[in-house]
Amino acid sequence: MANxxxxxxxxxxxxxxxLSLGVAGAQQPAKQPxxxxxxxxxxxxxxxxxxxxxxxxxxxxxxxxxxxMLFTQSYSGSPVSAPSRCVLMTGMHSGHAxxxxxxxxxxxxxxxxxxxVYDDPRLEGQYPLKAGTMTIARLAQQxxxxxxxxxxxxxxYPGSDGAPEKQGVDEFFGYNCQRQAHSxxxxxxxxxxxxxxxxxxxxxPHKEFLDEGADPYDxxxxxxxxxxxxxxxxxxxxxxxxxxSHKTNPFLLFWTTPIPHVSLxxxxxxxxxxxxxxxxxxxxxxxAGGYYPCRxxxxxxxxxxxxxDEQVGALVEKLKQEGLYDNTLIVFTSxxxxxxxxxxxxxxxxxxxxFRSEKGRGKAFLYEGGIRVSTLxxxxxxxxxxxxxxxxxxxQDIMPTLADVMGVKSPKTDGISFYPTLVGCGRQKEHPFxxxxxxxxxxxxxxRWGKWKGLWTQIKAGNTKMMLFDLEQDIREEKDVADxxxxxxxxxxxxxxxxxxxxxxSLFVL
Numbered sequence: 001m002a003n004x005x006x007x008x009x010x011x012x013x014x015x016x017x018x019l020s021l022g023v024a025g026a027q028q029p030a031k032q033p034x035x036x037x038x039x040x041x042x043x044x045x046x047x048x049x050x051x052x053x054x055x056x057x058x059x060x061x062x063x064x065x066x067x068x069m070l071f072t073q074s075y076s077g078s079p080v081s082a083p084s085r086c087v088l089m090t091g092m093h094s095g096h097a098x099x100x101x102x103x104x105x106x107x108x109x110x111x112x113x114x115x116x117v118y119d120d121p122r123l124e125g126q127y128p129l130k131a132g133t134m135t136i137a138r139l140a141q142q143x144x145x146x147x148x149x150x151x152x153x154x155x156x157y158p159g160s161d162g163a164p165e166k167q168g169v170d171e172f173f174g175y176n177c178q179r180q181a182h183s184x185x186x187x188x189x190x191x192x193x194x195x196x197x198x199x200x201x202x203x204x205p206h207k208e209f210l211d212e213g214a215d216p217y218d219x220x221x222x223x224x225x226x227x228x229x230x231x232x233x234x235x236x237x238x239x240x241x242x243x244x245s246h247k248t249n250p251f252l253l254f255w256t257t258p259i260p261h262v263s264l265x266x267x268x269x270x271x272x273x274x275x276x277x278x279x280x281x282x283x284x285x286x287x288a289g290g291y292y293p294c295r296x297x298x299x300x301x302x303x304x305x306x307x308x309d310e311q312v313g314a315l316v317e318k319l320k321q322e323g324l325y326d327n328t329l330i331v332f333t334s335x336x337x338x339x340x341x342x343x344x345x346x347x348x349x350x351x352x353x354x355f356r357s358e359k360g361r362g363k364a365f366l367y368e369g370g371i372r373v374s375t376l377x378x379x380x381x382x383x384x385x386x387x388x389x390x391x392x393x394x395x396q397d398i399m400p401t402l403a404d405v406m407g408v409k410s411p412k413t414d415g416i417s418f419y420p421t422l423v424g425c426g427r428q429k430e431h432p433f434x435x436x437x438x439x440x441x442x443x444x445x446x447x448r449w450g451k452w453k454g455l456w457t458q459i460k461a462g463n464t465k466m467m468l469f470d471l472e473q474d475i476r477e478e479k480d481v482a483d484x485x486x487x488x489x490x491x492x493x494x495x496x497x498x499x500x501x502x503x504x505x506s507l508f509v510l
Contacts, residue, residue: 013093032250032406033379034328038312038508039088039254041152041181041261041373042363044338044346046353047305051374052486055278055349056302060313061376064332068378069313069387071420075448076336079363079438081178082126084335084395085256089135089155089167091413094436095408095500097197099155100508101439103127104179112179114204118154120185121195125157127505129167134411136399138168140252143408146170148246150239151256151415154178156498165192169395172495173238174256175231181258182291184265185227188236198229205263206290216293225292230267232259236311240318244347247322250406255315260304263292263343272305278302285297289341297343329405330378330397337362337370354475366436366455367477370380379405383422391421392433392448434497443510445500447492455475455493459510466492 046053048058055091073194077087078101078297080093086092087247094100109123110116117124129135137147149164149172156162157176164172165293175181175423176190178365182205188195203225214221221342264284275296284297294300319325338344338351346357355361355369377383403410415507420426432451443459451472457463466489468482482489 004132014455031327033325034250034319034381035140035145035252035402035405036315036328036330037252037254038083038330038332039151039256040308040332040334041256041258042336042339042344042355042364043260043305043334044167044351044353045227045355045369045372045374046357047260047334047338047349047351048374050352053349056274056305058305058309060309060316061332063316064312064330064376064378064447066299066385067380067385068330068376069312069383069389071377071393072377072388072390073392074333074373074375075371075392075394075434075436076334076373078334078436079365081152081335083438085153085155086129086240087395088335088398089137090129090133091396091411091415093394093396093414093434093499094438096414097128098129098133098504100437100450100503100505102178103505105157112206114179114207115202117177117180118202119157123164124180125160126154126178128156128160128162131161133162133167135168136402137164137254139399139403139408139411140406141168141170143361143406144250145406146246146249147254148239148241148242149254149256150174150235150242152178152181152258153190153256158190158195163193169254171238171242174235175258180262183257184231185225185229185444186231186262189231191238194448198231200227200229203227203292205292209286210293216285217295217381219295222295223294225263226265230265232257232308232311233309236314238313240470243315243318243322243324250495251455252402257308259346260301262339262344264297264300264304265292265293265304266300266307269306271299273306274299274302285341288343291342298345299346301344301349326377328382329382330376332374332376332378334373336346336364337373339363356476356478364438364441366438366444366457368453368471368475371436371446379422382472384424389421391418391428392431392434393418394431433495435495437496437500437510439508439510445496445510447495449488449492449495452488452492454489456496469493470496501508 049062076084078084086097111123149169151174185200284294339348341358351357352369398413400410400417420428436446438444445456447454451471456466467480469477
């Protein structure tokens with residue numbers, strides 16, 4: 001235990017070099033740990049085996065739990081992608097964050113049309129982070145880390161101040177624009193600020209359906225949606241190349257996969273496996289919020305997770321082969337709860353786990369199913385294998401925690417480092433409460449205060465009544481007890497009032 005405590009408590013930057021004073025005060029070079037941060041997209045709390053999933057198989061991810069720490073009360077930054085990633089990268093919760101919702105910046109033109117975006121790159125991407133924002137990636141650069149992001153960005157369109165290469169990322173490969181990530185066969189990806197064109201055509205996932213007269217039960221009717229270059233294969237190849245290039249110096253690797261966000265697309269190997277396991281099923285024909293039709297939606301959703309799980313196993317094996325695993329912190333989590341469109345079927349899979357996951361309870365909503373996320377931390381010799389924590393934390397806590405891991409001082413954030421929880425050393429500080437706000441789906445605010453959860457919905461429609469749930473007695477948030485506890489409701493309203501500043505973007509105002 002002493003080694004865990006001293007490894008980073010006595011680390012400091014002297015003359016640009018990282019030094020460890022050690023127990024006796026002798027200055028010795030400290031070997032900074034690598035950090036691999038795996039961020040899933042729309043994965044529910046119950047979508048992996050160690051959080052209760054029984055239909056989909058994720059043995060490699062489950063093995064991370066055996067080798068590290070499982071969190072039971074870990075929260076994302078927001079119930080949808082861009083604002084959640086903003087909280088993660090900046091350490092500012094959604095009442096202070098620059099990005100609090102998804103803003104496609106429609107004032108630029110026809111930003112929702114895929115052919116128009118292909119023809120004019122100025123139309124793609126989302127509302128950007130400001131220039132010079134202190135992100136985790138920039139902090140890591142200052143600590144001497146090589147930084148990479150592979151997968152989905154969504155925090156600033158190409159050329160903007162929010163583009164990854166302007167926010168501390170040495171190498172980016174993947175989707176800059178989260179709308180482009182609605183297809184796993186996109187016509188292009190980005191390598192840093194340059195488009196990399198793929199051998200795929202533009203097929204709009206929200207306008208293309210089965211050909212007229214096509215048999216929805218014939219697999220050949222769906223053939224046009226499967227093209228040549230599968231984006232996640234290419235992203236994984238670049239990710240492995242990044243590890244090869246930086247295996248002699250510390251690196252921070254963000255693996256921000258779009259999986260399992262719809263559209264439903266996966267390699268045949270895994271789809272066939274789950275077809276045999278699940279049996280026959282009805283096709284998805286694009287009737288629920290668009291996205292590509294899919295002949296076997298349940299089998300394909302499960303296939304996406306098992307395909308990715310296989311890649312997680314391959315990355316862990318790569319780290320072990322290169323002698324990096326023992327000095328690498330691996331983090332596994334999701335940006336928000338499970339989706340409800342595009343053929344995904346959270347209730348069938350029990351994707352919410354302990355929480356409800358139907359529309360209105362998962363992604364895009366501040367119920368527990370939308371923001372409580374499965375979270376695993378692995379760091380051999382530092383984090384006890386097979387351990388579990390009930391520590392309540394959220395995405396704003398990740399920057400100060402990783403700062404402690406890297407041995408540098410964190411900038412001011414809304415977060416509290418949970419490094420003491422990870423390594424079992426020192427006193428763990430707790431948040432007095434956690435706060436979220438989300439301007440969409442009618443406008444929502446939420447507070448987590450001990451066992452209590454306050455939820456205020458339909459704010460923009462003039463609703464003034466807050467719901468109150470006792471999570472110890474009602475973890476599925478089905479019994480509103482606000483009328484029984486008016487004092488607690490008043491207290492939560494005061495928490496909300498003091499937790500929010502006015503955002504610069506008017507679309508994010510609540």
